[in-house]
Amino acid sequence: MTEVAAKSHRTQAQRREQTRTALLDATIECLVDIGYARASVQEICTRAGVSKGAVQHHFATKAELMAAAVEHLTNRLRGELAASLDGLPGGASGVAAAIDLLWTGYSGTLSTAVTELWVAARTDPELRAAIRPVDRALGRSTLKHVTQVAGDLPKDRAELLFWLTVNLTRGLALDAELGGDPHRRRQLLEEWKRIAVLLYSDAAPAEE
Template sequence: MQNATPLTTKAQATRQRFLDAAVASLIECGVARTTTLEVQRRCGASRGALLHHFPTHAALLSATIAELVRRNDEAVRRAESAMSHIENPVERAVRTLASMSVQPAYLAELELWGAARTDPDLQAAVRSAERDARIERERVVDSLFSAIVDNPNYAAVKALSIAFLRGLSLSSVLVSHPEHDQRLIGQWIWAVEALLQTPAQS
């Protein structure tokens, strides 16, 4: 029994090495080139060790979502600190999320979604992983919008803000227009303020 804890700790460390390698590959190379062989190469580990922790390619990729969410959470905290000078809480929240949504970890997560469209196994795995990550993501967003969570239109503001920024992130992959994006973000902040002052729809 004395060897059980070290073996468990070693196994956890090995699993984390695979995850770190997979996340790094996703960010640097994209989904198509993040193969099990590439992750194995980056870790310098055996094929058997990789398959022990992640029996399939889909299982490996879906497992990276929790790590990507963790990194995105860290990006939110850094952005929140950088935006602390903005007095308007709605503007501060939107701009914080906008800053996070162009980070490599967030774009890698969206790329996984796109790849899952035509891969049933990956789609099932990603859906499951995203369900598990949703609670943490909701907590982070609610914390950013804490000043307006009691507004009757808050649920709409939250959902639409996430959808807007997700779309902005995807468009930035092909076309980079920072000034145009900043204008759109400013217009979205205006729209949110207007929505918050509108009677809630029944």
């Protein structure tokens, strides 16, 4: 391959990746701004600044596009979350901080976009099949980093604390979407951090 051809190939690949990224970012933007029902392929293309044919080139179905968009967002947030978790101290001192990081990661833009898809997926088997692996992958990856923070805590207890935290934070994120009381959410999160530290201390091996 000549140098000119190689540069042309790289440029084409870069353009394809830029188009794909623009579509994924626009999909997330639509989910957050107008919801799944109104997030038509045409609206996504308009926001991304690409033709409708570009979507068909990258994604076979709308469900595939939606799942890829959430995966795109979760990969970015997962990297940020993993870096933050890796910087935490081990043991009980890191438990409360880890819960705060999980709350940050599972709320906000990610929570809004995923909630839209979960609700739609209840009656859409194709969408449900597309997003389920993405959600599970995020959970497995995050759990791996959380168990490192947990140190010597038994694996089953570390996983229990993790999934309790994830489900609590998701519920609190939904409460925020519905306009719930922010003071109450903070109280609930602080109380869970207190309980989690106690559960951790109770299960962790005693120092000799």
